Amino acid sequence: MPKLILVRHGESQWNLENRFTGWVDVPLSPKGEEEARIAGEHMRDLPVDKVYTSVLQRAINTSKIALAAAGKTEDLPTERDEALNERHYGDLQGLNKAETAEQYGDEQVKIWRRSYDVPPPGEKGESLKDTAARTLPYFEAHILPDIKAGKNVLVVAHGNSLRSIVMALDKLTKEQVLELNIPTGIPLVYDLDDAGNVLSHAYLFER
Numbered sequence: 001m002p003k004l005i006l007v008r009h010g011e012s013q014w015n016l017e018n019r020f021t022g023w024v025d026v027p028l029s030p031k032g033e034e035e036a037r038i039a040g041e042h043m044r045d046l047p048v049d050k051v052y053t054s055v056l057q058r059a060i061n062t063s064k065i066a067l068a069a070a071g072k073t074e075d076l077p078t079e080r081d082e083a084l085n086e087r088h089y090g091d092l093q094g095l096n097k098a099e100t101a102e103q104y105g106d107e108q109v110k111i112w113r114r115s116y117d118v119p120p121p122g123e124k125g126e127s128l129k130d131t132a133a134r135t136l137p138y139f140e141a142h143i144l145p146d147i148k149a150g151k152n153v154l155v156v157a158h159g160n161s162l163r164s165i166v167m168a169l170d171k172l173t174k175e176q177v178l179e180l181n182i183p184t185g186i187p188l189v190y191d192l193d194d195a196g197n198v199l200s201h202a203y204l205f206e207r
């Protein structure tokens with residue numbers, strides 16, 4: 001029974017500073033590195049045959065730190081792709097989330113952050129729906145075939161790129177996805193059948 005392990009990167013420097021990050025390539029904070037290590041320690045007994053990450057350093061370094069802490073070999077087959085990047089936050093990138101909420105109101109900021117189909121302002125800004133339009137085809141073309149081949153797959157990515165994947169796996173509605181928040185550095189483990197259907201899923205530990 002193959003496993004799919006989804007991990008949101010550890011706390012980044014801009015998570016710490018409460019800034020919209022999106023595609024900006026910020027490093028992990030010291031706490032984020034520690035979260036990655038703890039995630040890895042909990043993964044010691046989980047098999048991993050293949051690793052997927054975004055191209056952003058906070059996801060790449062989370063996977064490296066976690067795999068080392070899990071005692072896995074350094075040369076696991078790995079694919080990195082922009083398709084797994086965080087949603088692009090458009091003109092919000094770099095702004096402080098609390099200050100933006102003061103300026104535009106909590107409700108508007110919640111819509112930008114959590115709604116399914118409202119993109120943040122700016123030409124490049126992606127809604128969750130836009131994000132899913134790149135994560136899900138990638139998932140189906142790359143990750144699903146590995147699962148169907150019986151491989152245990154680790155995906156280290158981002159709050160919203162993972163929300164789009166979880167929405168599809170758990171068949172969440174647009175309303176349900178509004179309340180979905182994925183914590184940093186806590187592996188979410190899916191048991192799948194050989195056709196890629198979800199049998200069960202659970203976080204590996206609670207913080």
Ligand SMILES: O=C(O)[C@H](O)COP(=O)(O)O
Binds near residue numbers: 022113158
């Ligand atoms: O890009 C960001 O700012 C964060 O990684 C995720 O942000 P969110 O919690 O606003 O979705």
